[in-house]
Amino acid sequence: MDGHLSFHHGLSFPFWKSIGNPSLYLRTLVLTLVLVPWIVFVGVPFIDTLMKKMQRKNE
Structure with missing residues (x-):
């Protein structure tokens, strides 16, 4: 672990891998x-x- 969290680490969106590490x-x-x-x-x-x-239903 290098100490920073990556967005696509927790959420597995296929397109995140194709665009690398997208900005916020x-x-x-x-x-x-x-x-x-x-x-x-x-x-x-x-x-x-x-x-x-x-x-x-309540009427």
């Missing part, structure tokens, strides 16, 4: 581009559907 800004950009659409187009509608079902 590049990692943040990639994760943002991947996660934000999932949250907006999958996560929010899913939670909205669950809340509507729970609301109907």
Whole structure:
């Protein structure tokens, strides 16, 4: 161990190996581009559907 932690050490993203050791800004950009659409187009509608079902069940 050389004392510094590498981002791709804990998370095994295949593309990290192909681009070497990406900077913090590049990692943040990639994760943002991947996660934000999932949250907006999958996560929010899913939670909205669950809340509507729970609301109907309580009526």
